[in-house]
Amino acid sequence: MGERSLILGAGIAGLCAAMALSGRGRTITVLDRDPPPPDLDPDAAFADWSRRGVTQLRHSHVFIGRLISLLRARQPALWRALTDAGARESTFADALPPTLRAQYAYAPGDEDMSFLFSRRSTLELIMRRHAGALPDVTFVTDAFVEGPLFARRDGALALEGVRGTLAGAKTEWRADAVIDAMGRTSQFTDWLAAEGAPVPEESTPAGILYFTRHYRLHDGAEEPPRGLTPGAGDLGYLKYGVFIADNRHFSVTLACPEIESEMRVALPRGEVFDAACAHLPGVAPWTDPARAAPASKVFAMGALKNAWRHFLVEGAPLVRNYFPIGDAAVRTNPLYGRGCSTGAIQAFLLGDVFNEMTDPAQRLAALDGRVRAEIRPFFDAMVRQDAQAIRRAARERAPDGRTPRWRARAMKSFIEDAVGPASRGDLVVLRALMRGFHMHEGPAAWLRRPAVLARVLAAWARPRAAKAHLYPPPLGPARGEMLAALGVPAGGA
Ligand SMILES: Cc1cc2nc3c(=O)[nH]c(=O)nc-3n(C[C@H](O)[C@H](O)[C@H](O)COP(=O)(O)OP(=O)(O)OC[C@H]3O[C@@H](n4cnc5c(N)ncnc54)[C@H](O)[C@@H]3O)c2cc1C
Structure with missing residues (x-):
């Protein structure tokens, strides 16, 4: 019998891991606490699929180029199924x-910078x-993981392996390799701490709460x-975004x-949420009652943070045969729309590492190094x-x-009077910026290209009147005005 791989969690990272490990003679079992996807169309699944394990399922999601490139290259049939289900590619x-x-x-390369317009529930339904x-992947649903089987x-x-309950009955699942894709609520850090192997974690607050409402044209x-x-912006006291989806x-x-x-x-x-939208010029045309109607209540979510967990200490795994991926290992502020891409990157890197080597300690070290190289700069x-955003919100x-220090003023001017106009007036600059945005190269790689930097600096040097057409109109009212409205x-104060 081939290697037994046990994947805990059938979210984005778990599903990608199942795909990445498939086809190499392994037996792959995926456990998830929630019921299987209903045999329903995307609209009904959005309304009815019970996903208590993924509380963000009904929040806005944008899917960036890196995720799309991975899915398209590694799972072409999945890509076709997504577009057949009504998800849409929005190209560069x-x-x-x-x-x-x-x-x-x-x-060349523009095709890597598409967005996928889809509700998260639709993406997950079709991926699942x-x-x-x-043929080598088995899903076990209503399977709640309750603890580890350490030795x-x-x-x-x-x-x-792990122990837990399957449809209410106590059970155990054993495997050669356990992949933790249980997302941000994974309890492995607690279970490891209880075993005397605390997991070092770097953690910083995102500083925001998420409020999401869905609409239908x-x-x-x-x-x-x-x-x-723009359909997305930052007013300091409020950030906003329109997320186009499927159907x-x-x-x-x-x-x-x-x-x-x-x-x-x-x-x-x-009514407050809709009124706020009506005061944001980038959002108001979308939520105009003449064009669209609400399709959900307002969903709220807090306790958002960035967290990086370290499962290798001085080069040695805290525990052998354990491979955390997705939010269980690295969590980021959802505002940047990168969590599903980082989950998919980790899952496909895991697949590569598993195909290249067998020793569990070597595998974890290789995975850790590759994930760090790909994701850490972001x-x-x-x-x-x-x-910076937390400080700005406090000042608002x-x-x-x-008066802000000269450095802060210079940085603000560089963003607003150089990068902004250059990216709206110069395709070379926009392409370079968007390659980083879509995670095809590091977030600051564009700054290290002299030709691109020269174009940005040239835009900075142009008199404001000569680039007036490259500034967006005001993104929204000042804080006091919005709150009064x-x-x-x-x-x-
Ligand atoms: C509000 C919000 C908005 C976001 N917006 C975006 C976005 O626009 N773009 C983007 O790319 N990312 C976004 N993200 C991030 C993205 O949702 C996550 O990074 C991504 O879902 C992580 O995938 P995952 O597979 O690690 O975890 P999840 O997708 O959370 O999946 C975890 C899985 O584990 C299962 N599970 C959990 N506990 C157990 C248990 N004890 N037993 C069995 N199964 C269990 C759950 O049922 C679930 O299926 C957002 C996140 C939030 C919170």
Whole structure:
């Protein structure tokens, strides 16, 4: 019999791991606490599929180029099934600002910079059906993992499987390799700590709460034309985004700083949420009642953070035969839309490592090194950005009247007067930026290309009047104005 691989969790990382490990003579078992996907269309699945294990299932999700490239290259039949189910590819050309459309000509690599427009529930439904059809993969549903089966081998801790309940009855699952894809609620860190092997974790707050509402375009209604006002933006006291999805659906997320205690209490109310949308020029044309109607209540979610867990200590695994991937290992602020891509990257790297070597310690070390090389630069950049956003939100709420230091002013001007106009007026710059955005190269790689940097600096040097057409209109009202319009007390200072 081939290697027995036990995957805990059938979310994005677990499903990708099943696909990545398949086809090499292994026996692959995937456990999940939730029921199987219903034999329903995407709209009914969105409404009815019980996914208590994935509380973010009904929040906005954007799927970026790296995930799409991986799925398209490694699982072409899955890609076709997704588009057949109503998910849509939005290409680099489709997403261009109006200022660049006329000069667009295809360049190699543009095909890696597509978005997939889909509800998370639709993506997961189709991925799950695809993985379920693989002959060497077995799903066991309503299977709740409750604890590890640890053993000591030559003094070292090893994982032999897990125990739990299957449809209410106590049971055990044993395997040669256990892949933890139970997401951010995985309890392995607690179980390892109880065994005397605490897991070092770097953790920083995302500083925001997520509020999401789904909408459906009326029959016959078109999506609003894309102008220079972006469908996503940051007002300091509020971040927002329109997420286009499948089958005429889209959602809006309003990300409220944690310190905005009055606003966070008000936003879950549908009428307040819709009123906030109506005051955001990039969102209002979408949620206009003449064009679309709400298709859900407002979903709220907090306790969002960035976390990187270390399962190798001084080069040795804390526990042998244990391979954490996805949110169980690395968690990022959802605002950046990278969690599913990082989960998929880890899962396919795991598949490569498993195919290349057999020793569990070597496998974990190789996985750790490759994941670090691919994902760590993004993680570090997101942590830095979140810290800045938290400081900015505090200043918006309680301005201290101080003039920012020259460094902060120069950085603001570089973003607003150089990078912004250059990316709206110069295809070379936009391409370079978007390759990092879609995780095809490091987030700062574009800055190290002299030709790109020169174009950005040239945009900075241009007088403002000469680039006035490359600035977006105001993204929304000032904080006080918005709160007054929503009838929310200002709090703060
Ligand atoms: C509000 C929000 C919005 C997000 N938006 C985006 C986005 O726009 N784009 C993006 O790429 N990412 C986004 N993310 C991140 C993304 O959702 C996660 O990174 C991704 O789902 C992680 O995949 P995973 O497989 O590791 O975990 P999950 O997808 O959470 O799956 C975990 C699985 O484990 C199962 N499970 C858990 N505990 C047990 C147990 N004890 N026994 C058995 N099974 C168990 C669950 O049922 C579930 O199926 C968002 C996250 C949040 C919170």
